Amino acid sequence: MLEFFVTSGARATELLGVRPEDVDWVGRRIYVVSKGSREREAVPASPQAFVRLALYFDEIGTPATGEPVWRTRRGENRPLGYSAMRRVLQRANARLGTNWTLHDMRHTAVSRMANSGKLTLPEVQAILRHANIQTTGRYLAVGVEELFDKLTEHYARPRPERQYLWATPLPTFRRCSVAEQGVRPTTGLSRRHGPVIAELGFASRFVSGKIKAEAAVVTAPPRPHGDLSTTGIEAIARLAIATWDGAEVTRQQRGQATRQVLTYLTEFDGDTWQQRWDSSPLGRAEIQVNSLGHGAPQGSLTGRVCGRCSASA
Numbered sequence: 001m002l003e004f005f006v007t008s009g010a011r012a013t014e015l016l017g018v019r020p021e022d023v024d025w026v027g028r029r030i031y032v033v034s035k036g037s038r039e040r041e042a043v044p045a046s047p048q049a050f051v052r053l054a055l056y057f058d059e060i061g062t063p064a065t066g067e068p069v070w071r072t073r074r075g076e077n078r079p080l081g082y083s084a085m086r087r088v089l090q091r092a093n094a095r096l097g098t099n100w101t102l103h104d105m106r107h108t109a110v111s112r113m114a115n116s117g118k119l120t121l122p123e124v125q126a127i128l129r130h131a132n133i134q135t136t137g138r139y140l141a142v143g144v145e146e147l148f149d150k151l152t153e154h155y156a157r158p159r160p161e162r163q164y165l166w167a168t169p170l171p172t173f174r175r176c177s178v179a180e181q182g183v184r185p186t187t188g189l190s191r192r193h194g195p196v197i198a199e200l201g202f203a204s205r206f207v208s209g210k211i212k213a214e215a216a217v218v219t220a221p222p223r224p225h226g227d228l229s230t231t232g233i234e235a236i237a238r239l240a241i242a243t244w245d246g247a248e249v250t251r252q253q254r255g256q257a258t259r260q261v262l263t264y265l266t267e268f269d270g271d272t273w274q275q276r277w278d279s280s281p282l283g284r285a286e287i288q289v290n291s292l293g294h295g296a297p298q299g300s301l302t303g304r305v306c307g308r309c310s311a312s313a
Contacts, residue, residue, distance in 0.1 A: 001070055001085075004030070004053075005105035007046035009113065009128050011035055012102040013082060014043075018069045020062060025050060034129055041129060110136070 004015055014032035022031040022040075028050060029042045053069075063069055068079040086102060093100055106128075113124045125136040262273060270276035 002105070003049035004045050005102075006108050006112070007049050008043045009106055009109035010043045011106060012085060016068065016070060016080060016082060016085060019066060020069060021065055023050075023053070023069070036129070036131065044127065 001015065004010065005012070008015070008030070010030075010032055014035060015030075017033055018030055024030065024042070027042075028047060029044050031040050032043055033039070034041045060071060063071070070080040070085075072078050072080050072084060082102075089100060089102060092098070110124060110128060113119050113127065114121070119127075121133060121136060125133050128136055130136045265273050265276035265280055268276040268279040270279050
């Protein structure tokens with residue numbers, strides 16, 4: 001019976017009223033008449049409690065249906081009442097030098113459930129059948145010694161390595177399709193021209209309050225006509241309008257110069273304007289790009305504009 005007291009959390013009067021038909025051997029539960037609602041409700045208990053109950057029935061015999069399970073062991077065989085159970089506990093206190101009460105058994109069961117780390121406070125409330133969770137909370141007073149032990153264990157654990165959100169690799173960048181050809185990629189990002197992703201190998205780390213980014217060095221073979229075509233198309237277009245009266249260049253003028261360069265490059269071989277630049281005489285030092293503003297050095301400037309290259313510009 002003590003096993004049911006300290007594992008079920010049921011009240012003494014509820015356990016003393018259990019009958020054979022209230023025992024669910026398969027489901028490992030007993031049914032009690034709740035003190036508050038006066039309804040028949042299920043209460044869980046430990047497997048060991050049911051083992052001891054089976055041994056108890058083997059010793060005294062299974063009570064008849066409707067008869068209380070717990071019987072007196074002294075004198076006349078009769079149901080065990082609340083006063084008789086209290087006297088049993090008093091004799092145990094006298095022998096052990098303790099001062100337990102029947103309600104202390106319920107308190108012990110609640111403390112075990114709450115401190116197991118497996119049950120939440122609302123779940124303990126449901127097992128105890130409390131209408132108010134504050135009533136359940138009164139059973140869970142924290143002992144100072146237990147608190148010190150937990151803090152000592154907490155500080156003794158090794159601290160995990162701190163992870164920073166900014167320690168993740170930087171996003172990759174979209175580069176021009178010229179990177180596919182084994183040639184140095186352009187310095188500017190490309191919106192449409194060449195859906196090639198170049199992994200630059202960025203790794204960020206937090207150093208003295210600042211983010212330090214270390215990028216892998218991008219190596220490429222030397223270009224046949226220098227490094228001029230590694231600049232953006234608009235930078236090249238500025239060369240085509242460098243001789244225009246020294247006036248401030250408007251957006252329309254930049255667009256016109258860009259179209260002149262791209263139109264001229266359509267007459268040369270290559271899939272991108274950078275490759276056409278290498279095929280054209282514009283990559284040679286003796287050819288002045290700004291002559292496009294006053295006529296092409298070779299060929300006509302009235303050719304078809306490459307839609308793919310103009311989109312990247």
